[in-house]
Amino acid sequence: MRIFAKAKTGARVSKIEEIKESRGNEKHLIVYVREKPIDGSANKAIIKALAEYFRVPAYAITLVSGSFYKEKVFEIE
Helix, strand or coil: CEEEEEEECCCCCCEEEECCCCCCCEEEEEEECCCCCCCCHHHHHHHHHHHHHHCCCHHHEEEEECCCCCEEEEEEC
8 A cells, every 4th residue: 555645744643634635546645753864764754653543563565765765755564
């Protein structure tokens, strides 16, 4: 499954909001995490949040593109 996520770093509370435009086998989400984008810590926090949201292990989620941008694409095996 392909996940299109918009990262919101430095949030007060970590949470995930689903955008209604999701279609087919892809989801569009806004992911709020407390971590700042320093040394990949925000990307790790987003993967952890997605793993909890979809109830899969974190190693099943791969960052496909957007490691340095707010718009990210993940793949869940």
